[in-house]
Amino acid sequence: MSAPLLELKGITRHFSAKRSLAEHILGAFGHASAQPKILRAVEGVDLEIRKGEVLGLVGESGCGKSTLARVATGILPPTAGSLAYAGRDVATLSRAQRLEYLLKVQMVFQDPYASLDPRMNVERIVGEALAVHKLAPRGDIAARVEKALTEVGLDPAYAKRYPHQFSGGQRQRIGIARALAVEPDLLVCDEPVSALDVSIQAQIVNLFLDIRAKRAMTYLFVSHDLGIVRHVSDRVAIMYLGRIVEIGPAQEVFSSPAHPYAAALIGAIPSLSRRKRSFEPIPGEMPSPLAPPSGCPFHPRCAHALPVCSERRPVLAPIAPGRQAACHLHAAEAAS
Amino acid sequence: MTSLPRDGAPPLAIDTPIRRRVLLLARRRPTTRGSLLALLALALAVMLAPLLAPQNPYDLASLSVMDNRLAPGEQGMGGITYWLGTDSQGRDMLSAILHGMRTSLIVGVASTAIALAIGVAAGLVAAQFGGAIDSAIMRLVDFMLGFPSILVALVLLSAIGRGVDKVILAIVLVQWAQYARLMRAAAMVERRKEYIEAAVNFGLPTRHIMLAHLLPNSIGSVLVVATISIASAIALEATLSFLGVGVPVTQPSLGLLIANGFEFLLSGEYWIAVFPGLALVALIMSINLIGDRLRRSLNRRAL
Numbered sequence A: 001m002s003a004p005l006l007e008l009k010g011i012t013r014h015f016s017a018k019r020s021l022a023e024h025i026l027g028a029f030g031h032a033s034a035q036p037k038i039l040r041a042v043e044g045v046d047l048e049i050r051k052g053e054v055l056g057l058v059g060e061s062g063c064g065k066s067t068l069a070r071v072a073t074g075i076l077p078p079t080a081g082s083l084a085y086a087g088r089d090v091a092t093l094s095r096a097q098r099l100e101y102l103l104k105v106q107m108v109f110q111d112p113y114a115s116l117d118p119r120m121n122v123e124r125i126v127g128e129a130l131a132v133h134k135l136a137p138r139g140d141i142a143a144r145v146e147k148a149l150t151e152v153g154l155d156p157a158y159a160k161r162y163p164h165q166f167s168g169g170q171r172q173r174i175g176i177a178r179a180l181a182v183e184p185d186l187l188v189c190d191e192p193v194s195a196l197d198v199s200i201q202a203q204i205v206n207l208f209l210d211i212r213a214k215r216a217m218t219y220l221f222v223s224h225d226l227g228i229v230r231h232v233s234d235r236v237a238i239m240y241l242g243r244i245v246e247i248g249p250a251q252e253v254f255s256s257p258a259h260p261y262a263a264a265l266i267g268a269i270p271s272l273s274r275r276k277r278s279f280e281p282i283p284g285e286m287p288s289p290l291a292p293p294s295g296c297p298f299h300p301r302c303a304h305a306l307p308v309c310s311e312r313r314p315v316l317a318p319i320a321p322g323r324q325a326a327c328h329l330h331a332a333e334a335a336s
Numbered sequence B: 001m002t003s004l005p006r007d008g009a010p011p012l013a014i015d016t017p018i019r020r021r022v023l024l025l026a027r028r029r030p031t032t033r034g035s036l037l038a039l040l041a042l043a044l045a046v047m048l049a050p051l052l053a054p055q056n057p058y059d060l061a062s063l064s065v066m067d068n069r070l071a072p073g074e075q076g077m078g079g080i081t082y083w084l085g086t087d088s089q090g091r092d093m094l095s096a097i098l099h100g101m102r103t104s105l106i107v108g109v110a111s112t113a114i115a116l117a118i119g120v121a122a123g124l125v126a127a128q129f130g131g132a133i134d135s136a137i138m139r140l141v142d143f144m145l146g147f148p149s150i151l152v153a154l155v156l157l158s159a160i161g162r163g164v165d166k167v168i169l170a171i172v173l174v175q176w177a178q179y180a181r182l183m184r185a186a187a188m189v190e191r192r193k194e195y196i197e198a199a200v201n202f203g204l205p206t207r208h209i210m211l212a213h214l215l216p217n218s219i220g221s222v223l224v225v226a227t228i229s230i231a232s233a234i235a236l237e238a239t240l241s242f243l244g245v246g247v248p249v250t251q252p253s254l255g256l257l258i259a260n261g262f263e264f265l266l267s268g269e270y271w272i273a274v275f276p277g278l279a280l281v282a283l284i285m286s287i288n289l290i291g292d293r294l295r296r297s298l299n300r301r302a303l
């Protein structure tokens, strides 16, 4: 249960932000900076996803969760840093090995409407990778599709139907079947239930747990919903402005968060009786990833900020067995 | 909520293929059905022109100069009735129109098909690869669209001479760019969707992603525009032929027939120009009506 299946080392992903029209005009007169702006979506993330675990990833909107998920699955190349799958650096893999990595690390998407090709029927959607890569003999593909559909709780009789004939929850099941058809080891789920009705969410979460039990599946589970993350995760990582600020066993992090941001986020967890699905906003806004603050990225909003916080960025450091946080408060504790 | 069409039929689904869309629309709308039937009749008449036409208008041996400029309905020397009259060389206008429409339709459909293929390929490549390839293609597109099409076609044809193939070439040259621009825009929207990311995640080859996913999902609106553009291609060809730089005299299209009859309009022999003109209007209108219905049905994503 401890060997890392996927290891992210110093993963950084920048986007070049488009300049606004006003900036273009100013630029033409030499008033704006000449170089294009850089959007720092993910900045130096180190993360281990261990075989068999469910690692939850939470953070406010725009903190880079989806970007990190896409880099982990190989959909987006990182700007810097490296990925190791089963101990091997993905950048050094041969063509065939790289395909194997891509297939073993599968994404489950957020939007059940945009994630299925509207012009393909379910059988083609789920069987496409098998057919194109010739992973199964032509005649066996229908049976493989049927098996995957059954596994996600869909009637294989629906195989000839098109996505628009299904509900959101059923479409999400089709997306999961598509991923399962290529026998992945790791499912990277990017807010897989946030677009669904509350009543359907629990069914899909339970499906993930069933798959985990049957296949010993590993998960990177991204969600806004702290209640769900707490329910499914073994470990949880808290992300802020492109960085991981705290990571540790889910029960410990949720019961005694160490990082002030994690504490604020978890303190804002809605009581289960009220069934509100997203956390209350923390006072202040997340700074723009175009111009991250100096020092600790959280210092403009932090209630515990020290003078050093605006000068030096705290690094992710062990604070207890299996737990890490990036905060000067804990460095000070450790020193005293 | 979109309101149901008057007959209460359910709206068409977004992914109804164009072919089915046309049939469904035709079943529901009398005007669409009318234009579709008209177009089918015209197309059939055109394909069977050599069989249907009472005479072969370009076999000079079968013409009799004695029959020249007969009014519609008059009988010629050989005892044939010329229902649409004859031209200055004694040619049966009905036969000339059937053959002329054939040329017009061939030019319109062939040039649109070729321009569509080139434009769609260019737009797809631009959207998929982006960067310098995209800039280069789109700069060329902007350059092409910067000139009035009639001007480009006129200049080109006066340089290379007339001929059916040359007119097709000229129309392709002025029309491919609009398809490239439309296709690129549509494909850029599709490319951002998660099903494309899923395809990348499966390590599917770029060529497969472009042909199996991007192409079928982005081509719908381009095809509709192409339907309407057949009409503008026919109009452009007619204009060029009317101006004398289009099809050769041995293979006159409707535009050239109008030009030939033009000089007789003032002397009262209206039929030599007017009947080919009416045929041209009928052809263009039936294509436009169908294209327009298609476009509106796509815009509202339902009937």
Ligand SMILES: Nc1ncnc2c1ncn2[C@@H]1O[C@H](COP(=O)(O)OP(=O)(O)OP(=O)(O)O)[C@@H](O)[C@H]1O
Binding pocket: A015, A016, A017, A039, A040, A041, A059, A060, A061, A062, A063, A064, A065, A066, A067, A068, A289
């Ligand atoms: N393709 C892209 N091009 C430019 N900027 C991008 C792109 N993808 C993401 N970003 C930017 O990167 C930042 C992080 O985005 P990301 O989607 O990873 O956040 P997120 O944590 O998943 O947010 P959410 O909870 O809203 O899904 C945002 O500022 C976003 O605008």
Ligand code: SF4
Binding pocket: A259, A260, A261, A296, A297, A298, A299, A300, A302, A303, A304, A305, A306, A309, A314, A326, A327, A328, A329
């Ligand atoms: S490092 Fe400073 S500003 Fe950042 S979270 Fe810790 S106390 Fe707050």
Ligand SMILES: [Mg+2]
Binding pocket: A065, A066, A067, A190, A191
């Ligand atoms: Mg996201």
